[in-house]
Amino acid sequence: MPRLTARNRKSESSNHKKSEGRSLPKAPTGIQGLDEVTNGGFPRGRPTLICGSAGAGKSLLAMEFIVAGATEYGEPGVFIAFEETAAELTQNVRSLGFDLDRLAEEKKLIVDFVRIERSEIDETGDYDLEGLFIRIGAAIDAIGAKRVALDTIENLFAGLQNQGILRAELRRLFRWLKDKGVTAVITAERGEGALTRHGLEEYVSDCVILLDHRVTDQVSTRRLRVVKYRGTAHGTNEYPFLIDEGGFSVLPITSLGLLHQVSDERVSSGVPRLDTMLGGEGYHRGSTILVSGTAGTGKTSLAAHMVDAACRRGERCVYFSFEESPQQLIRNMRSIGLNLEQWTKKGLLQFHSSRATIYGLEMHLATMHKVVREYEPSVVVLDPVGSLIQAGSQRDAHVMMVRLIDFLKHGGVTAFLTNLTNANESLERTDIEISSIVDTWLFVRDIELNGERNRALYVLKSRGTAHSNQLREFLLTDHGVDLLEVYVGPEGVLTGSSRLSQEAREKAAALARKQELERIDRDRTRKREALEVRITALRKEFEFEEQDAETMSAEVEKREELVAEDRKAMARSRKADTGDGFAVSKRNKK
Amino acid sequence: MKKSGKPAAEKPLSLEEIAKTKTESDVWELRLYTAGQTPRSLSAFANLKKICEEHLQGRYNIEVVDLVKHPQLAAGDQIVAIPTLVRKLPQPLRKIVGDLRDTERALVGLQLRPASGK
Numbered sequence: 001m002p003r004l005t006a007r008n009r010k011s012e013s014s015n016h017k018k019s020e021g022r023s024l025p026k027a028p029t030g031i032q033g034l035d036e037v038t039n040g041g042f043p044r045g046r047p048t049l050i051c052g053s054a055g056a057g058k059s060l061l062a063m064e065f066i067v068a069g070a071t072e073y074g075e076p077g078v079f080i081a082f083e084e085t086a087a088e089l090t091q092n093v094r095s096l097g098f099d100l101d102r103l104a105e106e107k108k109l110i111v112d113f114v115r116i117e118r119s120e121i122d123e124t125g126d127y128d129l130e131g132l133f134i135r136i137g138a139a140i141d142a143i144g145a146k147r148v149a150l151d152t153i154e155n156l157f158a159g160l161q162n163q164g165i166l167r168a169e170l171r172r173l174f175r176w177l178k179d180k181g182v183t184a185v186i187t188a189e190r191g192e193g194a195l196t197r198h199g200l201e202e203y204v205s206d207c208v209i210l211l212d213h214r215v216t217d218q219v220s221t222r223r224l225r226v227v228k229y230r231g232t233a234h235g236t237n238e239y240p241f242l243i244d245e246g247g248f249s250v251l252p253i254t255s256l257g258l259l260h261q262v263s264d265e266r267v268s269s270g271v272p273r274l275d276t277m278l279g280g281e282g283y284h285r286g287s288t289i290l291v292s293g294t295a296g297t298g299k300t301s302l303a304a305h306m307v308d309a310a311c312r313r314g315e316r317c318v319y320f321s322f323e324e325s326p327q328q329l330i331r332n333m334r335s336i337g338l339n340l341e342q343w344t345k346k347g348l349l350q351f352h353s354s355r356a357t358i359y360g361l362e363m364h365l366a367t368m369h370k371v372v373r374e375y376e377p378s379v380v381v382l383d384p385v386g387s388l389i390q391a392g393s394q395r396d397a398h399v400m401m402v403r404l405i406d407f408l409k410h411g412g413v414t415a416f417l418t419n420l421t422n423a424n425e426s427l428e429r430t431d432i433e434i435s436s437i438v439d440t441w442l443f444v445r446d447i448e449l450n451g452e453r454n455r456a457l458y459v460l461k462s463r464g465t466a467h468s469n470q471l472r473e474f475l476l477t478d479h480g481v482d483l484l485e486v487y488v489g490p491e492g493v494l495t496g497s498s499r500l501s502q503e504a505r506e507k508a509a510a511l512a513r514k515q516e517l518e519r520i521d522r523d524r525t526r527k528r529e530a531l532e533v534r535i536t537a538l539r540k541e542f543e544f545e546e547q548d549a550e551t552m553s554a555e556v557e558k559r560e561e562l563v564a565e566d567r568k569a570m571a572r573s574r575k576a577d578t579g580d581g582f583a584v585s586k587r588n589k590k
Numbered sequence: 591m592k593k594s595g596k597p598a599a600e601k602p603l604s605l606e607e608i609a610k611t612k613t614e615s616d617v618w619e620l621r622l623y624t625a626g627q628t629p630r631s632l633s634a635f636a637n638l639k640k641i642c643e644e645h646l647q648g649r650y651n652i653e654v655v656d657l658v659k660h661p662q663l664a665a666g667d668q669i670v671a672i673p674t675l676v677r678k679l680p681q682p683l684r685k686i687v688g689d690l691r692d693t694e695r696a697l698v699g700l701q702l703r704p705a706s707g708k
Contacts, residue, residue, distance in 0.1 A: 120683055122686045122687070122698065123687045124690050125690060126688055131623060131657060131670045
């Protein structure tokens with residue numbers, strides 16, 4: 001799915017250019033998604049306030065901003081830490097792949113730890129924070145820093161008592177940072193009923209970002225919101241974000257609209273007969289396919305076929321499973337003759353198994369978003385989507401699915417969703433209410449007949465493709481899914497052994513017809529043979545008769561000759577003179 | 591800029607000497623951090639001088655550090671506010687922030703007078 005990232009990047013950069021030209025210059029954060037939400041990053045040369053409760057990821061965001069500046073954008077940075085020592089910070093972010101020591105050696109980064117111990121400080125009379133200014137100034141000048149992070153400057157309020165002085169000095173500090181032309185990030189703790197505990201939002205009014213770490217139903221979700229961004233357009237929604245081994249990533253998924261490109265290309269479902277049912281060519285690439293059905297009807301097997309077919313074409317697939325572990329899936333699919341393990345080994349297939357309840361919907365969405373972006377698959381399977389309801393309300397799950405489908409469509413990814421329908425409910429609906437937004441809807445159901453339970457598949461809808469309106473019997477064999485014609489008789493659809501007996505009957509009838517034909521054929525041959533024998537016999541008889549006749553005529557002649565001879569001899573003996581000529585002419589005539 | 595108090599000639603004590611003479615008669619090592627010759631810095635120095643003369647006559651050292659000239663020194667004593675007076679000796683380290691206008695509070699801060707003021 002390289003199209004996705006390419007397009008996003010392009011639009012991002014064009015947005016960026018536009019905003020630079022028209023309004024505020026921006027300092028990119030290098031954090032995926034955040035630059036999209038803020039249309040290019042934090043306001044350059046101005047302070048940005050990041051607030052959030054403890055553990056919301058404020059320090060990490062500030063650190064990533066500084067490190068990204070130092071490593072990617074050629075903007076050295078100063079990190080003033082009020083809470084952790086430089087050594088602790090270095091250690092904390094090493095797991096994210098940030099080598100602060102090396103950056104410090106390369107003069108791209110300075111981490112300065114400012115410790116204020118209230119117990120050893122007394123206050124008498126007037127003072128200012130010139131000492132802090134000097135420290136920051138010295139650090140900025142030492143490496144020509146363009147970015148400064150103050151994490152968490154509110155610690156000053158804990159160390160120093162005179163609020164009046166502190167407030168005045170902070171105001172002066174932010175002004176001073178602006179004058180210095182550095183892009184500053186200030187983190188602050190979330191306060192009761194206010195953005196920050198000490199009202200820092202009063203001083204930092206250019207850009208305020210709120211990080212939230214919410215726990216609903218024992219499930220935690222991280223969200224980010226741009227509360228305020230003076231002088232520029234920005235996304236106003238709450239965006240889920242992730243903190244993982246890759247650091248911070250924000251997922252502006254709701255920003256996608258219905259403007260995705262569509263493809264005329266078709267991809268095989270992996271089941272030849274199913275392709276035939278779908279106009280002979282399978283699904284549209286980039287479409288969303290939903291297969292729903294009751295328990296044990298082979299939904300996962302259909303998904304596995306699709307994955308197998310895609311991998312055979314050399315395309316990458318991601319399989320999100322909410323019920324089965326990868327090993328279990330591989331084993332189960334082996335039983336129907338699909339070797340999925342070969343694709344995981346070749347790196348064409350990734351399994352992501354997690355219980356739906358392991359984290360919130362936003363996190364699921366965020367994780368999938370991230371996996372899809374990083375791995376760029378052409379096929380994504382979600383099995384089953386209905387279980388996501390367990391991670392939130394039905395409405396939330398629906399909204400999330402719409403967002404996910406939009407995102408996948410935007411990237412031209414073919415999505416295959418399975419949904420378990422409850423046998424007691426109306427079958428042609430989904431718990432998660434996504435049937436209206438999918439492009440192809442396959443339905444696998446049970447047919448109970450003659451004490452048997454058999455599977456049947458039909459295409460409920462398939463946008464933009466001709467498709468069969470027939471029910472097909474759906475068989476799981478040791479060489480995969482097989483679709484068979486079903487028999488429609490007076491009692492309805494025949495499947496399973498009813499179909500088999502019907503098949504047997506038809507076979508018997510066909511055999512009888514064939515035997516009859518053969519018999520007629522044989523009769524004819526025999527008759528012909530008999531006739532021919534008789535013809536031959538007659539011909540022989542005739543030949544005999546002919547021969548007889550000839551022999552007889554020869555004998556007659558011979559006799560005549562003999563008679564003639566005799567007559568001659570007799571004439572000679574009688575001394576006749578005319579009988580000779582007569583005898584000769586008679587012989588010549590013969 | 592290094593201004594010194596009256597008994598500037600007196601050398602800082604070695605560790606052994608400090609250990610030996612851990613009494614009221616110890617020499618006090620004081621360091622005043624300023625940022626340029628601001629009126630506040632000057633008044634802080636004057637106030638400090640006055641206090642020392644009254645309470646520590648003959649047994650104190652004042653070192654004035656101008657962070658404008660030596661910004662790198664701010665990190666060592668974790669200086670944020672200006673002016674800050676740091677009592678290096680006797681231990682423990684104490685910091686007094688401000689221009690020392692309030693003598694009573696300064697005395698408490700320097701532990702020259704108990705906090706209750708009795």
